[in-house]
Amino acid sequence: MTRAQQIGVIIGLAIVAAFTVLRASDPPLLRQIRDITFDEYQRIAPRAFEPTPVRIVDIDEASLKEFGQWPWPRDRLALLVQRLSDLGAAAIAFDVLFAEPDRLSPRTVMRDVAGVDATLLSRLPDNDELFAEAIAGRPVVLGFGLTTEGNYRPPVKAGFAFTGENPVNAPPRIDAATPVRPQLQINATGLGHISLNPGNPSAVVRKVPLFLTDGEQLYPNLAIEALRVAQGASTYVLAAAPEAPDTLTSVKIGEFVVPVTASGELWLYTSPDVAERYISAGKILAPQGVDPQVAAAIEGSIVFVGTSSAGLQDIRTTALGQNVPGVSMHAQTVEQILTGHYLSRPDWADGMEILAIAVLGTILVVLTTFVSPAVALACGLCITALALAASWLAFSAWGLLLDPLAPIIAGSIIHFAATSFRILVIDRERREVRRAFGQYLSPSLLYRIEHTRNALRLGGDDRELTVMFVDVRGFTELSERLQPAEVVRFLNTLLDALSRHVTANEGTLDKFIGDSIMAFWNAPVDVINHPAKAARAALAMRETLASLNTSDAFGFGQDYQVGIGVGIHTGLACVGNMGAETRFNYSAVGDAVNVAARIESACKEVGFDILVSESTAAELPHFALLDAGLLGLKGKSSRARLYAVVGGEQVRGSSAFAEMQRIHTELVAALRTHSAESRKMLNIAKLKAAELTAILPQFYSRLGRRADHFRDNPGNDDDAMRTGLPRETKLHLEP
Structure with a gap:
């Protein structure tokens, strides 16, 4: 690992640690992104509407048109209760506040008329009393709202039992409630809060708090209070986590066990708003009586009374992006419990997502640092696809809400940062290597050099090399016959065609010396079986030259055939960057280089185009070689035995x-x-x-x-x- 790579890994891991800490703190932006992701899952696969014994008696525009604007006098609501009860409603829950006296009550109206006798006034009907009498003894649940003024706390109509410690501090807090008319709260069978997302700034209702707390008492919401009353149950059974007393896990309501969040909230698995859920209040209050189909829908059902009129401003946004009456959210809460279709975000989800950021981020840092950016990007895309697939599978198969975006976003930023560092720092060294060696090495050798430390260090190393010299026969005579531009064109055509076989066989092009080529094998990195690869390159040059002559690629005509001589020797040489610190060449020097050059010169005397030394021939047992005799090398006291390379393995x-x-x-x-x-x-x-x-x-x-x-x-x-x-x-x- 190079120093630049070490720095890159350290910086990458620091970014991973920063994102891990950021996710652990769970800022609002990340929560919002997570919620939007879960909303999209519901939009792709919403909860299907299933017929259940839950109905909404809707104070809709048609009802208001027929019976007058809201609020209606409570004697009319008393009539509504009586008819619903007579039709066999299992529970009647009002998503309506009854905090003030009925201003349309005759007693209230006449009280403001001057001169009315008190005795006469006492004989006038009071709508609140009528309504209180109507709900007495019937399964009616009234709602109360939240306020920041006063200290009113509504009475609790149900009992509470706990498995484990009392989780009274787990639910959201209630400071004060809107008062319910005394005679109404006394006669109601149940009381529940109607707040859908208290303290949540989002307009989308995703979770419904089943309970609120003031630190001493728990207060159920309207939906579960209606479900309790419909079953005739008297007690809620709350289960808390043994290791965390203030953490709820489930709530038992009669025969139904409901999984909840740690604070006692129910994730809403929303279904599209459909007309089958609603019955117009006007149909219940119709003077001619109730239609049999409507009566059948009411019988045995939990009935919520609310309004869909836009003018009454009780419109909420669901996870599906639909604007629906607030009473619909209460009805869907009960539907979800009755059908058993739940969403849950396990306690271990946060820990798993934090761990995923740490692990996947570390993997991406390592991949981006040590493999090509394309491979790292492909791996990152695979990780992204797997995270999305796993999250979707958990949602669709088990209703689990696992966030894929936090690891994906963190991974993307980590990958971008690591890739940027690599391009700016790590790959700068490799680009220098490519500039220095790109014209002389095969891609495979170049890749190996890029990943070798100190590849461009000034100086040399003693290595066993196979050195090749190639020279054009009769070049001096040929250059005298040609114009300088023609000579350049000839050399470019020939040397380009021949040098390709050096790099194709993992050789290193050292230099072009006029009409000659110097190349070597087994440097700057090890090349397995380098003498054989040099011999194959020489044989390929022979075939290429024959093809060029046959096709008259040089434009000399068929009467003149260009010839070459190739000398190859294997021996010890010093190879490395030679020159100055600011300008150097990668080359080889030593006796092995001199011997190879002398062998190339001997091709003219021997009359053969490819000659190799005895040391090279010893490494070519599968090549067709013939003994070419002894050579007296210039500067050498003894002669060297040469071999003619007739062909390859075939x-x-x-x-x-x-x-x-x-x-x-x-x-x-x-x-x-x-x-x-x-x-x-x-x-x-x-x-x-x-x-x-x-x-x-x-x-x-x-x-x-x-x-x-x-x-x-x-x-x-x-x-x-x-x-x-x-x-x-x-x-x-x-x-």
Whole structure:
């Protein structure tokens, strides 16, 4: 790991820690994003409306048009209660406040008329008394609201039992309530608060508090009080978490056990607002009586009395984005309990999401730092898809609300930050490597260098290299015949075509020296079986040159064929960045480089295009090689044995080469003994060579001339296959 990578990981992990702490603090923005996500889930798959014994008697526009504006006199509400009770309603819950006396009551109206006798006034009916008499003994639940004024607390009509500690401090707080008319609160079977989201600034109703508390007493809401009264139950059973007394887990209402949040709230799983839920109040109050279909809908149902009239301003927004009457939310609460379709956010959800940010963020930091940005992005997208899929599966299959966006948003920002740091810092080093080596190395080698520390360090290392020199035959004569621009065009065409085989075989292009190429293998990183890869590159150059000549790619015509010589040697050399601190080249120096250059020069004397040293030949057991004799190297006291590379593995395994190799071995033995049969065997070798490859006949022609020379001038060396003469002698052979 480079220092830049270490810094990148440290910075990335610091960002991960910051997001983990931010999620643990759960600021309002994150809560809002989480709520919107859960809203979208409900919009995709809302709770289906199922017929249940729950109905809304709606004081709608039609009812107001028929019976007058709101508020109605309470004797009319008394009539409504009587008819609903006679129709068999299991419970009648009013989503209406009865905090003030009925201003339309005859007694109230006449009290303000001057001169009315008190005795007469006492004989006039009082609508509040009529309404109180109507609800007495009937399953009626009245509602109360919340206020910040006064200290009124409504009486509680139900008892409470607890499994574990008393969770009286768990629900939202109530400071004071709107008073309910005394005679009404006494005669009502149940009292419940009608607040849907107290203290929540959001207009969307997502959770309904089933209880409120003043620190001493719990107060149920209208919906569960209606459900309790409908069942004839007298007690709520609240279950608290054993390890957290002020944390609720469930509420038992008669026969129904309801899972709740820690503060006793019910997540609303909303269904679309449908007409089947509503019955117009005018149909119940119709003078001609109640329609049988309406009567059947009321019988045995929990009936909520409320209003959908926009003018009465009791309109709420659901998670589905619909604006519905507030009474609909109470009805849906009971529907949800009756059908058993719940949503829940487990206690471990927050911890899991925080852990997901920490773990996934760490993974993204590591991926972004150590693999390519494309791979890191692909992994990030996969993680995002898995988080969304897991969250959706939890919602659709088990009703669990798990937030996928917090880890996704945090992961995206972490990935962006880590990628930016990588581009600005880490990849800057790799871009320098690419600028230095991009033209000389294969992509695979370049990738390995990018991930190697100190790749651009000034200095060298001793390594075993396979060094190659390539030179154009007859270039000096050719350049005299061509214009300078034509020479440049020729060299660009040839050297580009040949050098591609170096990088394709994991070699390093060192430099172009006029019409020559210098390349080496096994640096700057290790290359497995580098002598064989150098030999394959040389054979590929031979084929490419033949193709260029055949297609007349140089424009010289078929009468002139361009030739090359390739020398390859494997040995120890010093390789590295050489030059100044601000300007240097990656190159190799040493005896192995000099030997390779001398072998390339020997190609002209030997009459073969690809020659390798004995050390290289030892690493090419599967290549077709022929002994080319000894070479007197300039500056070396001893000669080096060379081998001609006839072909690769395919040629090595052919029967033609096996026969050629047998003949060549016998020829070399005959030449060494100056046998009279050597000339005959040389002719046989030429004929056989012509069948194998076009380059071999020239090789044997020169071999014959050298053998004749050494037969006539034996010198001090008994090896008739040696190439070159004693240093005081020069030999000029015709091409």
